[in-house]
Amino acid sequence: MLNRLARGLVRKTAFIGKEFTEVRRQPRLLLSLVLGPFLILFLFGIGYSSSPQEIRTVVVLPPDSQISTEDTARYSDAFAAPFVLDSLTKDPDQARARLARHEIGMVVYFPADAYNTIAQGERAVLQTNYNEINPLQAQWLNYYAYVQTNELNKRVLVEALRQADRGGQSGRVATENKQLAGTIGAEATGLRGDLAAGNAGAALEHVTALRRANNRAQENILASAQTLGGVALFLGLQNAQGTPQGQALTQSQEAVARISDNLDQLEPALRAGQLRPEQTRMAEQIGQDAATIERSADQLKLIPPEIAVSPFESQSQNIAPITPDFVEFYAPAVIALLIQHIAVTLTALTLVRERLLNSVELFRVTPTSSIEITGGKYIAYFLLTALLGAFLAAVMHLGLGAHILAGYSLFAAAVALLVVASLSFGFFISAISNSESQAVQLSMLVLLASVFFGGFFLGLESLLPYVRVVSYSLPVTYGIRALQAIMLRGEDPAPYTLLALGGIAFGLFVVSTLLFRRQLLRG
Amino acid sequence: MAQRPDSSQGEPAPVAAASGGALGSSGNILGAATGTAERPAPPPIAAEVPAAVSGVPGGETVVLMEGVSKSFGEATVVKDLQLQVPRGGLIGLIGPSGCGKTTTIRLLLGVYEPSAGEVRVFGELPYRFRRETRERIGYLPQQFVLYPTLTVEENLNFAAAAYGLGPFKRRAAKREVLELVGLTPHRKTLAGKISGGMQRRLGLAATLLHQPDLIFLDEPTAGIDPILREELWNEFRRLQAAGRTQIVTTQYVAEAEYCDWVILMDSGQIVAAGPPDALRQEAAGGDLVDMCIPELDRPLLVTLRGLAGVREVRRLSDDDVRLVVDDAAEIIPQLIGVVQEAGAQVQQIEERRLSFNEVFVALLGRAGRDISEVRGSVE
Numbered sequence: 075m076l077n078r079l080a081r082g083l084v085r086k087t088a089f090i091g092k093e094f095t096e097v098r099r100q101p102r103l104l105l106s107l108v109l110g111p112f113l114i115l116f117l118f119g120i121g122y123s124s125s126p127q128e129i130r131t132v133v134v135l136p137p138d139s140q141i142s143t144e145d146t147a148r149y150s151d152a153f154a155a156p157f158v159l160d161s162l163t164k165d166p167d168q169a170r171a172r173l174a175r176h177e178i179g180m181v182v183y184f185p186a187d188a189y190n191t192i193a194q195g196e197r198a199v200l201q202t203n204y205n206e207i208n209p210l211q212a213q214w215l216n217y218y219a220y221v222q223t224n225e226l227n228k229r230v231l232v233e234a235l236r237q238a239d240r241g242g243q244s245g246r247v248a249t250e251n252k253q254l255a256g257t258i259g260a261e262a263t264g265l266r267g268d269l270a271a272g273n274a275g276a277a278l279e280h281v282t283a284l285r286r287a288n289n290r291a292q293e294n295i296l297a298s299a300q301t302l303g304g305v306a307l308f309l310g311l312q313n314a315q316g317t318p319q320g321q322a323l324t325q326s327q328e329a330v331a332r333i334s335d336n337l338d339q340l341e342p343a344l345r346a347g348q349l350r351p352e353q354t355r356m357a358e359q360i361g362q363d364a365a366t367i368e369r370s371a372d373q374l375k376l377i378p379p380e381i382a383v384s385p386f387e388s389q390s391q392n393i394a395p396i397t398p399d400f401v402e403f404y405a406p407a408v409i410a411l412l413i414q415h416i417a418v419t420l421t422a423l424t425l426v427r428e429r430l431l432n433s434v435e436l437f438r439v440t441p442t443s444s445i446e447i448t449g450g451k452y453i454a455y456f457l458l459t460a461l462l463g464a465f466l467a468a469v470m471h472l473g474l475g476a477h478i479l480a481g482y483s484l485f486a487a488a489v490a491l492l493v494v495a496s497l498s499f500g501f502f503i504s505a506i507s508n509s510e511s512q513a514v515q516l517s518m519l520v521l522l523a524s525v526f527f528g529g530f531f532l533g534l535e536s537l538l539p540y541v542r543v544v545s546y547s548l549p550v551t552y553g554i555r556a557l558q559a560i561m562l563r564g565e566d567p568a569p570y571t572l573l574a575l576g577g578i579a580f581g582l583f584v585v586s587t588l589l590f591r592r593q594l595l596r597g
Numbered sequence: 598m599a600q601r602p603d604s605s606q607g608e609p610a611p612v613a614a615a616s617g618g619a620l621g622s623s624g625n626i627l628g629a630a631t632g633t634a635e636r637p638a639p640p641p642i643a644a645e646v647p648a649a650v651s652g653v654p655g656g657e658t659v660v661l662m663e664g665v666s667k668s669f670g671e672a673t674v675v676k677d678l679q680l681q682v683p684r685g686g687l688i689g690l691i692g693p694s695g696c697g698k699t700t701t702i703r704l705l706l707g708v709y710e711p712s713a714g715e716v717r718v719f720g721e722l723p724y725r726f727r728r729e730t731r732e733r734i735g736y737l738p739q740q741f742v743l744y745p746t747l748t749v750e751e752n753l754n755f756a757a758a759a760y761g762l763g764p765f766k767r768r769a770a771k772r773e774v775l776e777l778v779g780l781t782p783h784r785k786t787l788a789g790k791i792s793g794g795m796q797r798r799l800g801l802a803a804t805l806l807h808q809p810d811l812i813f814l815d816e817p818t819a820g821i822d823p824i825l826r827e828e829l830w831n832e833f834r835r836l837q838a839a840g841r842t843q844i845v846t847t848q849y850v851a852e853a854e855y856c857d858w859v860i861l862m863d864s865g866q867i868v869a870a871g872p873p874d875a876l877r878q879e880a881a882g883g884d885l886v887d888m889c890i891p892e893l894d895r896p897l898l899v900t901l902r903g904l905a906g907v908r909e910v911r912r913l914s915d916d917d918v919r920l921v922v923d924d925a926a927e928i929i930p931q932l933i934g935v936v937q938e939a940g941a942q943v944q945q946i947e948e949r950r951l952s953f954n955e956v957f958v959a960l961l962g963r964a965g966r967d968i969s970e971v972r973g974s975v976e
Contacts, residue, residue, distance in 0.1 A: 081761030088758030096746045099787075432742045438708045440759045441731035 085442045089450025090457075097420065097458055107416045108462055112408070112469070119401040119408075129179035129218065130160040132169045136186035139164065154225050156218060173205050180204045180215065182222075200226065228383050235379030247294045248371045251326075254291040255368030258284060258333065262361035265340075269354050277353075278344040284360060285337050291367055292330040299323050322373030329363035329370075336360055395564050396477060405476035406561045407530045409467055410553030413489065414496040415521050417459045421500025422513040424451050425590055430510065437594060444591035452497055452583065459493045479564030488556040488567055491575040495549035498582035505589035524550040549578055657684045659811055659842045660705060665714035667700055674700045675865040678714070682844065684810075687837045689856030690846040691957065697865040698846040699739055702813050705844070706736055718811065732760055735809030739816050739846075741796040745789025749780050749799055752788050756803035767806065774802035777832055779825060794820045801829065805836075812836070814845045818852065830855040850957045861960055868964040877951050880959035883908050884925035885949035886932065888918050892941035900939060904931065919949065 097104065133149060135141055141148060143162040150159045160178050163169055169181040181203040185191065188198040202219045206212045265280035302319055336356040343350065396402075425448075428434050437447060467489065470476040478485050499520065507513035524530065527537065528550040534542055545551045552574045556567035660682035667675045675697040682688055690698045703709045704716050707723030716723055719730050726734075743752040750771070757767035775781045778798035783791055788799060797820050804812065814833075818826040830852065833843055837857075845856065853859045854873050861869040861876070869876055878884060890897065893916055901920060902910045906928045909921040922928045925948040936943050951959070 080763070084758050084761050084763050088755050091758065092744065092747065092751075092755045095751055096744065099746050431744070432738065432740050433744070435708065435738050435740075436736065436742045436759075439706050439731065439734065439736040441728040441761060442759050443728075 081441075082446065085446045086450035086453065088442070089447055090454040093424070093451055093454035094458065104462070107419060108412065108466060112412060112466065116401070116408075116474075119404050122400055126156040126214070126218075127179075128158050129156045129215070130177075131157050131180045131182055132160050132172065132178050133162050134166045134169050134181060134183045135162055135164050136184055136188075137164055138186065139184070152226060152229055154222065157222050170203065173203055176205065180219070231383045232379045235382055247298055248373075251291050251294050251371040252368055254287045254294075255364045255371060257287045258291070258364035258367065259361055261287065262357050262364055265360070266354055266357040269349065269357055272349055274344045274347050274349055277349075278341070281337055281341050281344060284333065285341075288330055288333045288337065291326075292334070295323065295326045295330060299327070319373045322370035325366050326370040329366040333360050333363050394562075395479060396562065398477065398562055401474055402476055403562065405470045405474065406557035407528075407554045409463070409470060409476075409489070410492060410550050410557050411521075411524055411528065411530055412466055413459060413463045413492055414499070414524060414548075414550040414553060415517075416462055417455065417493055417496035418500040418503065418520055419517050420455050420458065421451070421497050422503040422507070422517045423510055424455070425501065425504035425586075426507045426510055426513045429593065434594060444594055445587055448501060448583070448587045448590055452494075452501070455497050455500075456493055459497065460490065463489050463493060476561065478561050480560040480566065484566065485557070485560050488553070488560055488572070488575075491572055491579065492549055492553035492556070494579035495552075495575040495582075498579045498586065499549055501586035502582045502589075505586040505593075520548070524548050527551070529554045546574070549575055552578075658682070659684050659686075659719060660844065661715075661717040662701075662704070663715050665704060665711045665716055667704055667709055668712045673712075673865060675704070678704075678867060680860070680867070682842060684842050685837055685840050686842050686844075687833060687855070687857045688842075688844045689853050689859045690844060690862060691850060691853050691859055692862035693961075694848070696862040698862055699815055700865075701862070702736075702815055702844065702846065706734070706813060732807065733810040735804040735807065735812040737800050737804040737812075737814045737817055739819075741788075741793075741800055743788055743796075743799060743803060745787065748785050748787055749775070749791065749795075750784040752799060753784075753803055753806060757806050760807040762807055770806050770808065774805050777805070778802045778829075794822065794825075797821055798825070810841060812841055812843045814843060816846055816848060818847060818849060826852070850953045853953045853957075861957065863961055863964060869960045873953065873956075876960065877953070877956045880956040880963075881921060881951055883921045883923055885951065886920045886922055886925050886929060887913075887945075887947055887949045888920070888932065888936070888943055889916050889945040890918065890936055890941050891916050891944055893918060897936065897939050897941060900935060901932070904928070904935060906931075916944070 131153060135143065141162070143164060146159055146162055149162065153159045157180070166181075166183065169178075172178050173181050183201040183203075185198045185200065191198040200223050204212070204215045204219075206215055261280045261284045265277055265284065268274075268277040268280060302323065306320075336359055340353055340356055343353065398405075428437070428447075437444075467476075467478075467485070471478055500517070503513055503516045503520070507516060523544055526532070527541065527545040528548050529545065530550070534545050534551070537545065552571040556571040556575070559565045559567045559571075658681055660680060662678045662680040665675065665678040665680075666673060678701060680701075690701060692698055700709065704711055705718055705723055707718075707726050710724045718726075719733065721727065721730055744755065747755065753771050753774070754764075754767065757771065762770070772781075775784055778801055780791075780795060780798055780802060783795060788796060791799070797817070801814070801817055804814065818829055821829065826849070833845065833855070836843060845852075847853070853876075857872065859869075859871065859873055859876055860867055869879065871879070893912070898910055898912060898918065901907060901918070906923045907920055908923065911919050913919055920932070929946060929948070933943050933946060
């Protein structure tokens with residue numbers, strides 16, 4: 075029994091030794107397999123710029139515009155990145171010709187009758203032209219144009235609000251209400267004196283002045299209440315009144331309402347020449363309310379036009395454990411892709427080469443079974459690919475500073491699973507190929523599919539569900555996800571990634587061995 | 598020199614009569630083929646090699662084929678083969694290209710399953726060989742199937758390991774086979790860098806490495822120089838002496854001389870089988886005796902033709918005559934006496950041994966094979 079086991083092991087070593095030696099004899103193959111793709115991806119990583127390219131823009135003004143085409147300063151700050159104002163012109167043909175020659179990236183046409191159109195309550199169309207065949211770039215340009223148009227709209231709105239803001243100072247309401255509160259207080263004191271002196275006519279003049287000041291204060295409070303109320307409504311605030319601004323508004327509103335009531339009672343009586351003791355108490359109350367208006371005035375600022383137009387600004391914070399640069403971010407994907415590529419390329423040729431060398435005829439006669447052949451080869455290629463993978467990871471980690479946050483053991487386990495899954499994939503290709511060129515072609519297709527569908531550049535979310543079937547059949551898809559979790563997030567990989575890699579490894583190995591066995595038996 | 602098999606060791610197989618019947622009696626001893634396409638196909642010939650040829654007592658049957666045919670689609674490649682080989686036999690399978698030699702070997706190895714009939718090797722069905730049985734078999738395929746990117750020694754290591762021989766067990770065997778095939782100086786050379794003949798020798802070394810009991814050699818001497826060929830045949834004889842059974846195909850017809858038993862195949866069938874000398878006699882219709890008699894005349898020819906044991910007399914020139922006799926050794930003294938009695942002198946007399954090429958062509962011709970087709974496919 076032991077002897078049989080030992081002989082079985084020896085038979086496997088035939089293939090382990092042979093494969094090792096054959097690969098060792100081809101140093102250029104190893105170099106091209108490892109260094110080739112590594113250098114390409116490394117160059118891409120360090121050479122790729124994520125910032126969008128500058129889009130030089132020419133603005134075509136209407137022929138009857140009063141704006142000089144030399145007056146670029148008027149619009150230059152209205153263009154947000156990536157747009158840069160190149161020039162102003164009134165010659166649309168010249169602008170289009172420059173666009174056709176790719177001298178500029180975009181032309182913006184201001185509509186001739188924009189003012190009239192807007193004045194009639196309609197939108198004016200801001201026409202843009204670009205010259206782009208790349209659909210992705212065309213989408214970006216469309217999006218940028220939309221953002222730029224919004225930016226222009228905002229600027230127009232700010233200007234309109236400034237003009238509408240009588241004075242145009244954001245703190246006007248508070249200042250004015252303080253002044254008005256002072257006026258009301260002073261008039262209330264005067265009213266009290268005239269009431270005490272029994273001078274109804276003079277008291278009536280105070281009442282008139284009080285009403286004027288109170289009405290103005292009431293307008294200011296209402297304007298402030300409306301803008302803050304709108305924001306509260308948008309934010310869904312239930313108890314906006316509980317905020318300091320809300321309380322100030324309420325108190326101010328109550329104060330001006332009481333003043334108004336008191337004045338309503340005082341005015342007809344004084345006009346009728348009636349002087350009563352409670353009128354003095356009313357004047358005192360008006361004085362107290364004036365004090366309330368003054369105290370609350372600081373909370374009643376009007377929202378400045380820039381804030382009213384853009385009430386929110388974003389301030390984001392990344393809670394990921396690290397913020398990798400491009401080389402660091404692509405490191406897990408590069409390692410996964412290269413490991414899969416090496417494993418598939420090495421194994422894709424192995425069985426088909428045996429068939430072409432006719433060694434299969436010898437295997438049919440020797441006591442070596444198909445599982446010993448594929449198993450021996452599997453062990454050899456596992457060791458080879460794992461060694462190369464370790465070398466690659468060491469270069470990425472120690473040389474390029476790629477992170478391995480979750481630790482080496484988890485990393486090694488995930489890489490080992492990726493290697494076995496990729497080897498099985500390669501064996502499967504080898505088992506179904508009839509020639510070396512067919513195996514090479516299939517390996518290249520796998521590489522291509524991995525780049526497009528494996529989540530290397532494009533997230534799987536960008537693919538339609540039925541296309542994701544291709545992604546989910548590739549070991550690299552799971553490898554990238556698992557290694558990204560381990561290297562960049564410091565987390566355990568999702569269990570499904572490891573299970574899928576194990577499943578591919580086992581399933582395709584069994585299928586490949588059965589296919590090879592059939593080829594051995596067929597003769 | 599290689600030892601010729603001692604024809605006294607083995608008698609023609611019991612089926613020899615059938616062989617004779619198949620060949621008919623009209624074979625031309627001078628090689629003038631008389632076969633015609635119209636001749637009906639010969640009935641199957643059973644090649645039952647007697648145990649005596651191997652010199653192995655007991656006569657255990659190692660290989661047995663009974664009514665075996667193999668077809669690929671519509672084409673039948675071998676038909677109704679009957680073969681029985683005892684342990685220790687050195688059997689030569691000879692025939693033109695495409696005659697079914699390699700298919701026969703593949704049937705015996707279990708690479709192919711027979712379409713009809715039964716094949717047994719070591720008592721087992723080859724396509725269901727147990728692993729232990731496979732370990733007893735060595736096979737040298739016709740093509741070089743080892744690895745050009747491995748050295749000679751690495752290829753041998755691979756072959757040894759494939760048969761379960763560990764590193765220590767294989768060391769002596771490796772040295773021995775490298776010596777045998779003369780590749781010791783090249784053991785560190787890549788197999789892809791050695792000549793075709795050396796690759797053949799490497800293949801042979803790999804076949805013999807695990808010391809198999811039954812060895813199938815498909816064209817083992819193809820592409821090998823004559824001196825080494827002879828050495829290899831010596832080695833085959835040595836292996837035979839050690840009790841190994843060998844079935845060898847060859848395109849060198851002359852190598853049939855080295856075999857105990859020769860099986861001549863054509864169009865997927867056995868057309869003749871027997872020890873080389875028996876086949877030679879069968880091809881010639883008896884032993885041949887060439888005489889040179891300066892005073893040769895018609896009355897002397899009539900006298901010679903009338904002697905007992907003389908089957909045929911043909912005048913080759915004014916002075917030369919060839920006789921087909923039952924037994925050359927027995928009749929030569931009698932022939933000298935008869936010539937002298939007739940007042941003439943025998944200037945030269947010798948037994949004429951047909952080359953195996955001549956035997957081969959004659960036998961195929963008798964079997965109805967178009968000889969012009971055969972000539973290009975054998976040496």
